Amino acid sequence: MNMKTAILITMTLCCSQFLLAQNDFKKGLNEARASYASNKLDDSRFAMQQMLYELDMITGKEVLKLLPQKMLDGSIVAKADNVSGASGFVGVIIHREWGKDGSPDKNISMDIISNSPLIASLNALLSLPFIGNTGDNKVVRIAGYKALVSKIDAGGTTNYDLQLPLNSSLITLKAPGLSQDQVIKLANTLPVPEIAKMLQ
Amino acid sequence: MRHFKSLLFLACCIPFYSAQAQLMKKLKEKANAAAERVMDKKIDEKAAEVTGVSNSGGGSNSSSSTSVGGRNKAGNKGGAGLVSTPPDVKENLTNAEAAFSGAKYSEARYAVQQAMLGVELQIGQNILKSLPQAIGELQYNVAADQVTSTGWGWAGLTIYREYEKGDKQLRFSVANNAVWMQAINLYFNNGGYAQSTGGKQNWKQTKIKGLRAVIEYSEGSGYKLSAPLGQTSLLIYEGVNFANEQDFMKAAEQINVDNIKKQLGEN
Numbered sequence: 458m459n460m461k462t463a464i465l466i467t468m469t470l471c472c473s474q475f476l477l478a479q480n481d482f483k484k485g486l487n488e489a490r491a492s493y494a495s496n497k498l499d500d501s502r503f504a505m506q507q508m509l510y511e512l513d514m515i516t517g518k519e520v521l522k523l524l525p526q527k528m529l530d531g532s533i534v535a536k537a538d539n540v541s542g543a544s545g546f547v548g549v550i551i552h553r554e555w556g557k558d559g560s561p562d563k564n565i566s567m568d569i570i571s572n573s574p575l576i577a578s579l580n581a582l583l584s585l586p587f588i589g590n591t592g593d594n595k596v597v598r599i600a601g602y603k604a605l606v607s608k609i610d611a612g613g614t615t616n617y618d619l620q621l622p623l624n625s626s627l628i629t630l631k632a633p634g635l636s637q638d639q640v641i642k643l644a645n646t647l648p649v650p651e652i653a654k655m656l657q
Numbered sequence: 658m659r660h661f662k663s664l665l666f667l668a669c670c671i672p673f674y675s676a677q678a679q680l681m682k683k684l685k686e687k688a689n690a691a692a693e694r695v696m697d698k699k700i701d702e703k704a705a706e707v708t709g710v711s712n713s714g715g716g717s718n719s720s721s722s723t724s725v726g727g728r729n730k731a732g733n734k735g736g737a738g739l740v741s742t743p744p745d746v747k748e749n750l751t752n753a754e755a756a757f758s759g760a761k762y763s764e765a766r767y768a769v770q771q772a773m774l775g776v777e778l779q780i781g782q783n784i785l786k787s788l789p790q791a792i793g794e795l796q797y798n799v800a801a802d803q804v805t806s807t808g809w810g811w812a813g814l815t816i817y818r819e820y821e822k823g824d825k826q827l828r829f830s831v832a833n834n835a836v837w838m839q840a841i842n843l844y845f846n847n848g849g850y851a852q853s854t855g856g857k858q859n860w861k862q863t864k865i866k867g868l869r870a871v872i873e874y875s876e877g878s879g880y881k882l883s884a885p886l887g888q889t890s891l892l893i894y895e896g897v898n899f900a901n902e903q904d905f906m907k908a909a910e911q912i913n914v915d916n917i918k919k920q921l922g923e924n
Contacts, residue, residue, distance in 0.1 A: 482757060486750060486753065486754055486757075489750060489772070490747075490750055493746055493747070493750075493776065498776050498779055498780045498783070498920070499780065499920070499921060499922030500922065501746075501776050502773060502776045502777065502780070502834075502922075503922070505769055505772055505773040505776065506773070508753070508769050509766065509769055509770070509773075512757075512762055512765055512766045512769065513766075515762055516762045516763070516766070519762065654763075655762070655763065656763070657763050
């Protein structure tokens with residue numbers, strides 16, 4: 458199977474999933490309307506919850522489309538693409554990796570948690586410069602947004618993770634083996650304003 | 658030499674006297690400020706007696722204007738306040754459909770959340786309507802009725818009603834559709850509350866209208882009964898100044914749980 462065929466299959470799968478999600482949204486909408494009209498309020502509410510779930514999934518897949526095709530030399534690991542979770546609690550998690558298939562520990566990876574109540578604590582950390590800019594942490598700006606670069610010691614090697622909060626969402630970029638400056642440079646290639654617009 | 662010593666003594670004393678004078682001045686200012694505060698408080702108390710409007714802030718602000726940092730801020734003398742209208746469910750569903758068709762997913766999400774908020778507030782109001790107007794001698798407090806919803810998320814839907822007569826009070830609240838509720842129901846249903854027989858028993862397992870529940874007693878806050886309902890709801894009854902457990906349970910039994918269950922879609 459050549460590269461072209463693989464891309465075609467991936468695109469077909471994405472499109473069919475997208476269409477299915479769209480159908481689910483419309484099905485939920487019809488159910489919500491019908492239940493509400495017949496005064497079955499709880500059924501209507503349940504249908505709306507399903508609609509929210511579908512919207513979260515569609516938004517997640519749209520965000521994946523915005524991300525770059527390559528990071529340094531690594532291409533997208535299509536198998537690792539994932540959108541999961543539930544908004545309102547832990548949040549919807551959008552995951553992507555760049556690098557080689559089967560080596561997630563070495564790949565550059567990005568996780569976006571949207572609609573999560575856990576993000577508030579990180580926002581507080583960023584707003585206090587004395588805490589943010591201490592020791593292993595550094596506050597930087599990526600596309601005009603404040604972000605925190607943290608030093609992580611992982612089994613004798615030092616890695617740097619970058620976390621960028623956007624209202625109730627959080628972008629985390631991990632790039633094993635790269636220096637602090639390289640991670641910041643890499644983060645600057647991300648379409649942060651577009652992602653923010655999609656998740657707002 | 659003697660002149661020199663005198664001059665030196667004077668030079669040493671001048672700062673001391675100067676410091677003492679400053680201290681005296683400060684003390685005088687503090688005393689004046691304290692006296693002014695006492696006077697203002699007395700005037701406020703007298704004014705409150707005459708007008709019936711209290712100024713409990715303790716400061717010297719008048720009811721019509723305040724002076725902050727030399728600027729006068731006009732005080733609000735009244736207004737119609739906010740119009741509390743629940744979101745229109747049908748309109749928001751139409752908005753969601755339009756936004757979704759235009760691939761504006763963030764807007765579609767907001768509209769669905771608003772529609773859900775509208776439905777939840779209606780569910781809450783329906784439950785409040787189904788509750789009794791009075792429980793024994795206790796009458797319900799119309800002003801205390803409350804339905805709160807965040808649409809969908811951590812907090813969910815809460816419904817609150819109060820019954821009272823004098824200092825005797827029964828507070829009833831329903832929490833529904835909150836994410837944390839699933840965890841608490843799991844806890845209750847799996848005997849998370851251990852029961853002991855030794856010492857003074859301040860809580861125990863019981864039943865209310867066939868539902869498993871936990872009843873607690875505290876000298877400060879009275880009786881509290883918590884009963885999980887279905888998968889994502891919790892009923893909380895709080896009784897203040899009830900004579901005994903039987904008296905409190907008799908009052909709690911007056912609430913029609915089956916109807917609440919039906920409204921919330923719980924099994």
